[in-house]
Amino acid sequence: MKKSARSSAPAEHPGDSSSVDVWDLRLYVAGKAPKSVTAFANLKKICEEHLPGRYRIEVIDLLEHPQLAAGDQIVAIPTLVRKLPEPLRKIVGDLRDTERTLVGLQLRPRRLDDR
């Protein structure tokens, strides 16, 4: 219950999230695996749709920078990390479910029948 209440906060006060000028997103991938490519494409699409001009995506390839995995506690690949606005959110997977992704990014309230 607590979780959903917190998730719904941005929806009730959209200003909270939207007050941040730029959304700082980080996508952790490992090489050019299909999952990573899909994830990036999906993310790009969602951002264009919901945060036009207010987002920044940084793609980190862990195969090149393995030392960066520890910083954001990355276990699964791909993982999308919302650095800003706070709090930190993580979405793992290829982001194929737009609804879920939006809930994860707290751009949309969690539906009661979700999960």
Added chain:
Amino acid sequence: MAQRANKNRNSANRGLPKAPTGIEGLDEITGGGLPRGRPTLVCGSAGCGKTLLGMEFLVRGAVQYGEPGVFIAFEESAAELTQNVRSLGFDVDKLIEQKMMVVDFVRVERSEIEETGEYDLEGLFVRLAYAIDTIKAKRIVLDTIEALFSGLSNMGILRAELRRLFRWLKDKGVTAVITGERGEGILTRHGLEEYVSDCVILLDHRVTDQVSTRRLRIVKYRGTVHGTNEYPFLIDEDGVSVLPITSMALQHEASDERISSGVPRLDAMLGGRGYFRGSTVLMSGTAGSGKTSLASHFANAASARGEKCLYFAFEESPGQIVRNMRSIGLDLESWVRKGLLHFHALRSTMHGLEMHLASFHKLIRDFEPRVVVVDPVGSLIQAGSPNDATAMVTRLMDFLKAQQITALLTSLTSGDQAFETSGVDISSMVDTWLLLRDVELAGERNRVMYILKSRGMAHSNQLREFLLTDRGIELTDVYRGPEGVLTGSMRLAQESREQAAALLRQQEGERKRRELERKRQALEARITALRKELQSEEDEANQFAAQEKDREQTLADQRAAMSRSRKADAAGARDRPHKSSRGRQ
């Protein structure tokens, strides 16, 4: 040495390379360590020491075997972890500095993770690979990887990825320890044993009768003959140690050397030379039968020989023992001061049996005694069940034998028990068994002692009365006579009666001898008198004969004078008148 021998034996047997853990006891029961280059699952419930076992595996690997290690913590942060193990003497920070160790904290927080679509655990793989490659790690611990199950919800993916992970670890050639939480009726809550098939170690933490005991069991170890029992283990300031440490096989050497029991008469009863070095002596007896005194004599004798003696006292404080023994003429304090005698006194209920055994091991290792006294061994039962106590004492005995340490165990026999039982059922395992008991007779109790058994030596089968004097213990023969076996003042009374009788007999003989002497003297006196009489008779006779001769001479002279005066003619005629003149007289 032993370790190398173990390793050699096993590699000869199986060809399975092993990574020694350096953890006391564990290498012995696994026959050399964990399977090298393969994952080992260590499972157990919360607080049973999984993390610590893993950490010690890495620390010892780094320090003792020069193998760098990676610790991946899923439950504690690196700082928490290093702090926790510092109390056990592991300086993880230093090892990290020396590039012998990496501690990485992998946190998977479900509340901040949303899952959508396909993913894999490549991130974790990358981190592991990075950590392993930075220090060229040979060992890795994943503690507890099951945390992933609570952080991520897609079981299908998780399971597939775990399977891949373990295979990947094998390919990497690192010796891995994976810890897992114990599940209901299964080894691990999430069935990790399904993936780790080479070696599974189960840790357990049980509390029986308010005494907690940690146990370790090797559930499986592919390709290795391993101990299958539950072995008690403990965690102390030196980390984990698994017991028994040595000699599960009866392979200890037997010495021919003999050492004194501290009581000369007892030595005499034991074939004249005392106990065998390295043997186990049990001394059982009722309360107050002198067990501690006899044990103290033994300790005293050892110290006097210049051998170190370790005295475990469970019922009396060292001060009390020293004072009490002073009253029978033993100066134990000087040995303590010289460092030859060390008392380790504590209540047996202080901690569990395993802890006792561990502290025994530790003390024995540190103090290196040649002689150990446990007084009394039976009180260890209070620290656990009788079965456990027996097992523990057996292990202790094995350990001592392997070290060629002579052990003297005392055991209290309570009144309602048969004398030939010892509280801890070890009587069949001891080499020499002395029995001390009270004999109640004529309103007093006296101590008697006998040797119930003594392997490998001719020994007396006689009861001896056992006296505590201010010059120590004295053993005297009990009185055996028509009146039966007598001890104490009965014996003394009987002895004095006998002495009186003997005196009487002696006096009688004396008297007879004197009388005979008198008679002899009397007879001799008579003989002398008679001899004197005879002499005087003889003298008289001689005198008479001489007189006669004189007179005849005189007569002859007179006759010759007369003839001369008568002018007798021929000289030849002088004889005739002599003869005829006698006829005429």
